[in-house]
Amino acid sequence: MTVTSVQDAGSRPHGLARYRDALSGYAFLAPFLAFYAVFLLYPFGLGLWMSLHDWEIVGDYREFIGLLNYQELWDDPYFWEALKRTLQFAAITAPAATVLGLVLALALNGPLRLHGALRAVFFASNIFSVTVVTLVWSMVLNPDRGLIANGMRAVGLEPIAFLADQDWAMPALVVTTLWWVAGFPMALFLAGLQQIPPEVYEAARLDNASRWAVLRRITLPALARTTLLVVVLQTVMHLQVFGQPLLMTRGGPANSTRPLVQLIYETSFRDWRSGYASTVSVVLFVMMFCVALLQFRLSRQEGD
Amino acid sequence: MNRTFGDRLILVLVIGAAFVWMMPMLWVLSLSLRPNEELVRSTAGILPWPKTLEHFATLLRVSLTPRWLLNSVIVAFGMTALTLLLSSLAGYAFARIDFPGRRAVFLLVMAGLMIPEQAILVPLHAMLADWEMHNTYFSLIAPRLAGPMGVFLMTQFFKAVPRELEEAAELDNASRLKIFWSVMLPLSRPALTTLGIFTFLFAWNDFLWPVVTATQPEMYTLSVGLGSLQGNFAMSEGLGFLMASAVFASAPMVILYVVFQRYIVQGITLTSGK
Amino acid sequence: MADVLLRDVRKRYGAQEVIHGVSLELKHREFIVFVGPSGCGKSTLLRMIAGLEQISDGEILIGGRRVNDTPPGDRGVAMVFQNYALYPHMTAADNMSFGLRNIGTPRAEIEERVAAAARTLQIEHLLKRRPSEMSGGQRQRIAIGRAIVRRPNVFLFDEPLSNLDAALRVQMRVELVQLHQRLDATSIYVTHDQVEAMTMADRIVVFRDGRIEQVGTPLEVYRTPANTFVAGFIGAPKMNLLETRVTAASTGRVEVALPGGRAELAVDGRALASGASVTFGVRPEHLRRTAGEGVFRGQVKALERLGRETLLHVTGTDGASLIATDTGDSPVRIGDTVALALEPGSGRLFGGNGAALPPAAASAA
Numbered sequence: 027m028t029v030t031s032v033q034d035a036g037s038r039p040h041g042l043a044r045y046r047d048a049l050s051g052y053a054f055l056a057p058f059l060a061f062y063a064v065f066l067l068y069p070f071g072l073g074l075w076m077s078l079h080d081w082e083i084v085g086d087y088r089e090f091i092g093l094l095n096y097q098e099l100w101d102d103p104y105f106w107e108a109l110k111r112t113l114q115f116a117a118i119t120a121p122a123a124t125v126l127g128l129v130l131a132l133a134l135n136g137p138l139r140l141h142g143a144l145r146a147v148f149f150a151s152n153i154f155s156v157t158v159v160t161l162v163w164s165m166v167l168n169p170d171r172g173l174i175a176n177g178m179r180a181v182g183l184e185p186i187a188f189l190a191d192q193d194w195a196m197p198a199l200v201v202t203t204l205w206w207v208a209g210f211p212m213a214l215f216l217a218g219l220q221q222i223p224p225e226v227y228e229a230a231r232l233d234n235a236s237r238w239a240v241l242r243r244i245t246l247p248a249l250a251r252t253t254l255l256v257v258v259l260q261t262v263m264h265l266q267v268f269g270q271p272l273l274m275t276r277g278g279p280a281n282s283t284r285p286l287v288q289l290i291y292e293t294s295f296r297d298w299r300s301g302y303a304s305t306v307s308v309v310l311f312v313m314m315f316c317v318a319l320l321q322f323r324l325s326r327q328e329g330d
Numbered sequence: 331m332n333r334t335f336g337d338r339l340i341l342v343l344v345i346g347a348a349f350v351w352m353m354p355m356l357w358v359l360s361l362s363l364r365p366n367e368e369l370v371r372s373t374a375g376i377l378p379w380p381k382t383l384e385h386f387a388t389l390l391r392v393s394l395t396p397r398w399l400l401n402s403v404i405v406a407f408g409m410t411a412l413t414l415l416l417s418s419l420a421g422y423a424f425a426r427i428d429f430p431g432r433r434a435v436f437l438l439v440m441a442g443l444m445i446p447e448q449a450i451l452v453p454l455h456a457m458l459a460d461w462e463m464h465n466t467y468f469s470l471i472a473p474r475l476a477g478p479m480g481v482f483l484m485t486q487f488f489k490a491v492p493r494e495l496e497e498a499a500e501l502d503n504a505s506r507l508k509i510f511w512s513v514m515l516p517l518s519r520p521a522l523t524t525l526g527i528f529t530f531l532f533a534w535n536d537f538l539w540p541v542v543t544a545t546q547p548e549m550y551t552l553s554v555g556l557g558s559l560q561g562n563f564a565m566s567e568g569l570g571f572l573m574a575s576a577v578f579a580s581a582p583m584v585i586l587y588v589v590f591q592r593y594i595v596q597g598i599t600l601t602s603g604k
Numbered sequence: 605m606a607d608v609l610l611r612d613v614r615k616r617y618g619a620q621e622v623i624h625g626v627s628l629e630l631k632h633r634e635f636i637v638f639v640g641p642s643g644c645g646k647s648t649l650l651r652m653i654a655g656l657e658q659i660s661d662g663e664i665l666i667g668g669r670r671v672n673d674t675p676p677g678d679r680g681v682a683m684v685f686q687n688y689a690l691y692p693h694m695t696a697a698d699n700m701s702f703g704l705r706n707i708g709t710p711r712a713e714i715e716e717r718v719a720a721a722a723r724t725l726q727i728e729h730l731l732k733r734r735p736s737e738m739s740g741g742q743r744q745r746i747a748i749g750r751a752i753v754r755r756p757n758v759f760l761f762d763e764p765l766s767n768l769d770a771a772l773r774v775q776m777r778v779e780l781v782q783l784h785q786r787l788d789a790t791s792i793y794v795t796h797d798q799v800e801a802m803t804m805a806d807r808i809v810v811f812r813d814g815r816i817e818q819v820g821t822p823l824e825v826y827r828t829p830a831n832t833f834v835a836g837f838i839g840a841p842k843m844n845l846l847e848t849r850v851t852a853a854s855t856g857r858v859e860v861a862l863p864g865g866r867a868e869l870a871v872d873g874r875a876l877a878s879g880a881s882v883t884f885g886v887r888p889e890h891l892r893r894t895a896g897e898g899v900f901r902g903q904v905k906a907l908e909r910l911g912r913e914t915l916l917h918v919t920g921t922d923g924a925s926l927i928a929t930d931t932g933d934s935p936v937r938i939g940d941t942v943a944l945a946l947e948p949g950s951g952r953l954f955g956g957n958g959a960a961l962p963p964a965a966a967s968a969a
């Protein structure tokens with residue numbers, strides 16, 4: 027009797043509990059997984075599939091054309107122009123936001139209430155939607171009655187139509203974006219600064235290290251990880267730039283500020299060429315994937 | 331003392347920078363409070379004088395703004411509540427329930443972090459067009475519930491809760507659902523608050539997907555509606571009105587920010603804490 | 605009736621076995637203490653009894669019912685955790701009543717039981733507070749209260765006092781024993797503190813590396829340790845253990861050589877040849893300083909004056925060292941040479957494998 031029941035327990039260890047756990051595990055996951063599968067995985071696959079088609083957004087016209095879309099992309103000057111503008115924008119904005127965030131964090135990493143208030147000010151612009159930001163800055167940059175124009179007139183300068191000028195449009199978008207997002211890297215750097223143990227600074231003080239030496243030898247090296255994180259997050263974010271050019275310059279003047287996402291948007295929803303738009307999406311995805319992969323590799327190296 | 335002098339100098343410089351930083355917003359606020367006749371003459375100065383609330387009144391009376399506000403509220407609250415629910419359920423399963431395939435499913439879900447919204451924008455639109463679901467609250471909310479970030483955060487959080495608590499509850503005859511609902515969820519209030527605030531901010535400011543799926547003005551969110559105003563109104567006309575709508579759209583966020591600033595900062599530390 | 609029966613219980617984590625076939629029978633209302641060094645598997649075994657850990661092999665019966673596949677809540681057990689594991693968001697009263705609410709106990713009865721437990725534990729004034737508003741000792745009481753309101757048949761304690769300060773620990777020790785005597789339940793108490801084991805247990809179970817080394821009352825374990833491990837583990841200061849050789853052996857008597865003397869023990873020596881290596885064990889309190897010929901002679905290397913008594917650390921000529929007790933006002937000074945006599949009837953011998961040699965009386969029977 028006893029012997030059989032013992033063997034019984036051994037051969038089927040915790041069968042019932044296992045079963046219950048598995049069931050409740052999937053039950054808890056099911057709601058999220060349903061949305062995940064339907065609204066993320068499936069569209070992602072569908073996007074790859076669409077990029078192989080001539081696919082119209084309305085109507086039923088869809089024809090399998092293999093890699094023709096990719097071939098067309100290769101020869102499409104609008105694509106290359108948009109790619110160039112996107113990279114340009116990200117290449118300026120991401121480092122600038124990083125540096126700006128770092129400088130602000132270093133200046134505001136203090137114990138005073140005033141420091142806290144100032145941190146709140148610089149972070150605050152982050153909470154506005156892109157439409158509010160672009161509306162505000164379109165007005166600020168307006169050549170007739172803008173804030174800057176008012177100032178320039180006051181000192182006797184001729185106002186500039188920033189957003190209508192090929193040379194000024196891109197920098198204007200960059201400045202707008204920096205104002206919008208710089209608080210976020212600042213907050214990340216502040217979090218990084220908080221993690222540096224104060225004893226290190228006290229030791230440096232006893233060693234008579236100058237402010238500059240402390241910054242270079244202690245603070246900046248300690249922020250290496252945060253910096254990597256910030257640069258990657260910012261790069262990925264600005265490769266996706268969309269609202270600012272759409273709302274402030276419509277991609278102009280002369281397509282000089284039209285990024286990839288706007289190209290996707292217009293190709294699909296204005297020109298109704300969804301297949302081709304998907305192709306551009308795939309390229310954008312691959313770019314962002316590479317950045318993320320790069321970060322993974324770099325942080326691995328650093329971990330060793 | 332050299333050091334304190336340096337500190338003071340830096341402080342003075344940042345205070346100056348902060349004023350410049352705030353200037354655009356303050357100026358827009360002041361414009362929104364000035365009558366149009368005055369604005370036609372000049373937009374200079376920061377003080378709203380003479381002042382009026384007529385633009386805000388117009389905003390609420392003649393435009394679709396109240397409707398957009400309602401839409402934004404529904405979308406933001408709906409998205410936040412559902413995200414919290416789905417993320418905490420899934421996070422709990424990943425953190426604490428032992429089921430076959432857990433690791434693989436978790437990796438599959440986390441892989442979703444690599445897929446940007448732009449990569450699925452077009453197929454998503456095609457899909458919802460097939461279902462004839464555009465211009466609904468469903469289409470404004472549902473696609474945003476698929477993001478794995480909340481699941482990731484909640485998984486991390488639940489992993490840090492001492493196991494003994496759950497074991498004590500198990501000995502107390504609590505079922506899985508009961509443990510989740512009566513023990514784990516109340517414990518995760520800080521994490522839920524942070525995730526909730528970020529989701530709410532994101533939902534309120536969301537632009538790319540709403541502008542694609544909401545094509546009828548009645549279904550615009552505030553963010554999209556404001557974008558449409560920028561195109562439709564010539565800047566010389568109704569300037570005060572336009573500025574008032576910007577102020578109006580951002581006011582809820584400013585209030586949220588002032589109230590929950592602590593959690594917002596905490597949340598950022600969370601994302602960088604890895 | 606809630607006797608607990610373990611039959612060849614095993615636990616494996618993957619390929620690694622951490623509990624190697626434990627069999628044990630606990631009687632109703634017994635207070636059993638599991639003791640052993642860190643990592644020996646005490647908690648694992650306790651958690652298997654609670655149902656928090658699956659049983660890889662063997663079976664566990666509580667009150668005659670096989671519980672291998674019974675969920676923790678249905679086993680009639682309650683557990684007090686080392687870190688209390690109170691629900692931080694609930695008041696003390698809610699913490700205590702959570703389990704009862706889960707099984708649908710009528711509200712009036714819940715209130716009555718909580719009130720009764722609170723009275724017993726003197727925590728009535730804490731009922732409205734949350735855990736964060738209480739001291740460690742108070743939290744511990746709430747955790748105990750949570751266990752007793754469920755009226756379990758078996759109480760499980762996993763090092764419940766180790767987070768308390770020394771004074772409170774002593775007090776709680778006494779209170780827990782008194783509580784146990786009032787309740788109609790079996791208690792299993794895990795600790796690595798052998799003082800707790802000695803003072804609280806009806807029976808002690810000594811573990812090492814996932815195996816039971818000895819089961820017995822505190823005095824049995826103290827006086828007649830089954831092997832050198834138990835001898836070294838139970839008692840503070842430890843039992844002195846000296847490697848030595850048999851000089852003469854007969855049916856009821858064994859003589860061993862010690863530095864500066866010989867000790868005679870009433871042990872069955874039939875299996876021993878003269879010259880066999882054995883371990884001689886003696887408690888410090890059974891060694892007394894003597895003016896005459898002792899069993900051990902050596903130099904005092906250190907003194908520990910504890911007030912009531914003095915511990916002498918004595919090192920013999922061959923380097924072997926042991927601890928002996930002396931009076932509190934002992935005149936001995938470091939560097940003195942002392943002779944130590946063995947109290948009649950004391951002393952143990954352990955064979956080459958570490959197991960105790962059977963006493964002479966046992967072999968005579």
Ligand SMILES: Nc1ncnc2c1ncn2[C@@H]1O[C@H](COP(=O)(O)OP(=O)(O)OP(=O)(O)O)[C@@H](O)[C@H]1O
Pocket residue numbers: 617622640641642643644645646647648649796
């Ligand atoms: N989940 C697990 N996976 C693998 N091994 C484990 C696991 N849990 C415990 N062990 C191992 O089982 C053994 C027994 O652990 P257990 O916690 O029961 O020890 P213990 O006697 O309670 O020690 P302590 O006094 O330190 O609490 C240890 O060697 C431990 O490493």
Ligand SMILES: [Mg+2]
Pocket residue numbers: 646647648
């Ligand atoms: Mg333990």
